[in-house]
Amino acid sequence: MKQRLFTPGPTPLPEDVKLSQAREIIHHRTNQFKQVFQEVEEGLKYVFQTNNDVFLFTSSGTGAMEATVANLLSPEDEVLVISGGKFGERWTEIIKAFGGKVTLLDNEWGKGVDPLLVEKKISQNPEIKAVFTQLVETSTGVAYDIETLGKILEGTPAVLVVDAISGLCAQPLHTDKWRVDAVIGGSQKALMIPPGLAFVAISEKAWKLVENSTSPKYYWDFRKARNALAKFQTPYTPAVSLICALRDSLRLLKKEGLEKVVKRHAELAQATREAILAMGLKIFGENPSNVVTSVALPPQIDEKKLRKLMQARFGVQVAGGQDSLAGKIIRIAHLGWMDASDIIVVISALEMALLELGYSVELGKGLRAAEEVFGEFRGV
Numbered sequence: 001m002k003q004r005l006f007t008p009g010p011t012p013l014p015e016d017v018k019l020s021q022a023r024e025i026i027h028h029r030t031n032q033f034k035q036v037f038q039e040v041e042e043g044l045k046y047v048f049q050t051n052n053d054v055f056l057f058t059s060s061g062t063g064a065m066e067a068t069v070a071n072l073l074s075p076e077d078e079v080l081v082i083s084g085g086k087f088g089e090r091w092t093e094i095i096k097a098f099g100g101k102v103t104l105l106d107n108e109w110g111k112g113v114d115p116l117l118v119e120k121k122i123s124q125n126p127e128i129k130a131v132f133t134q135l136v137e138t139s140t141g142v143a144y145d146i147e148t149l150g151k152i153l154e155g156t157p158a159v160l161v162v163d164a165i166s167g168l169c170a171q172p173l174h175t176d177k178w179r180v181d182a183v184i185g186g187s188q189k190a191l192m193i194p195p196g197l198a199f200v201a202i203s204e205k206a207w208k209l210v211e212n213s214t215s216p217k218y219y220w221d222f223r224k225a226r227n228a229l230a231k232f233q234t235p236y237t238p239a240v241s242l243i244c245a246l247r248d249s250l251r252l253l254k255k256e257g258l259e260k261v262v263k264r265h266a267e268l269a270q271a272t273r274e275a276i277l278a279m280g281l282k283i284f285g286e287n288p289s290n291v292v293t294s295v296a297l298p299p300q301i302d303e304k305k306l307r308k309l310m311q312a313r314f315g316v317q318v319a320g321g322q323d324s325l326a327g328k329i330i331r332i333a334h335l336g337w338m339d340a341s342d343i344i345v346v347i348s349a350l351e352m353a354l355l356e357l358g359y360s361v362e363l364g365k366g367l368r369a370a371e372e373v374f375g376e377f378r379g380v
Ligand SMILES: *Cc1c(COP(=O)(O)O)cnc(C)c1O
Pocket: 008, 009, 060, 061, 062, 063, 087, 134, 136, 137, 138, 163, 164, 165, 166, 186
């Protein structure tokens, strides 16, 4: 059976990306590689909307989160973490592992960020060196208002660090314009390539912290990464095949245009939400993102059974809830290489599976709502 991923990473792969990984490996200390890497660096700057250096690491996204902590902070440094889900918690765990002192703005899962509270915390504690948060908290589907956080931190000594691993290319993000000092990205989300690469864009303001950081690091040292990048190299052997795949996916993104890519994600997200509501279900969380839609399940529906059925019968894989949300939500990702037809497939599978599990839904109701959104967007 054809398998279809609607998970917030990994995401489906375009044909060009699959094919570029089938090519013969090239050596990384060659001009041929340097040319590829130069194009990748330019493409990354474009999707991050920055003129800052974007470092590339061979790791999953969490590696680049850890690298950012290791390079920006020193032990005992005071930081503020704005958390509202699994990935916010990850920031706290990493920072504590490096001896940082965390002030936690611990939002209820599904809630947005209150900028006034952030402003208060920052003015109460001028020792805070950095504020850590997410562009999209993938465990809940909530998008955070990074633009406002950038305005709050502008003119303060604190840097703004944003895990944009899931949000990059799906949610609006203007790294330089919004004054985000460190932005983290990952390969297996809207960048449409397999897991294994992670990225960090670093501002000059953040670079001052890098120069003063005393935390231990070796492989992850941004100073080494910067020196190598000046020659379109990485300090150590990178995942060459993934970088070639990334060059090809960045070409696709550039051809479509970033603004249109983000708009496409917004449209897919809206159609998904309308469909869910039309089926009599609820969306979990405030300010739902373009990345993933969290669907609050009625209590009589067993989340595991539902996902298993969707997978077994229709080859459709959606994600469940994590930790406190386990069993309570499913998460439908509309991320990366996706279009209107994909949404029709996932909504259809959900309607049929729910009906089979005894939830009373009129078949086609969700589909119709999604179709109406697509018709409207396309002017049909
Ligand atoms: C996917 C994701 C990560 C990274 O997870 P890895 O498994 O390390 O790639 C981090 N933050 C967010 C918000 C994510 O969606």
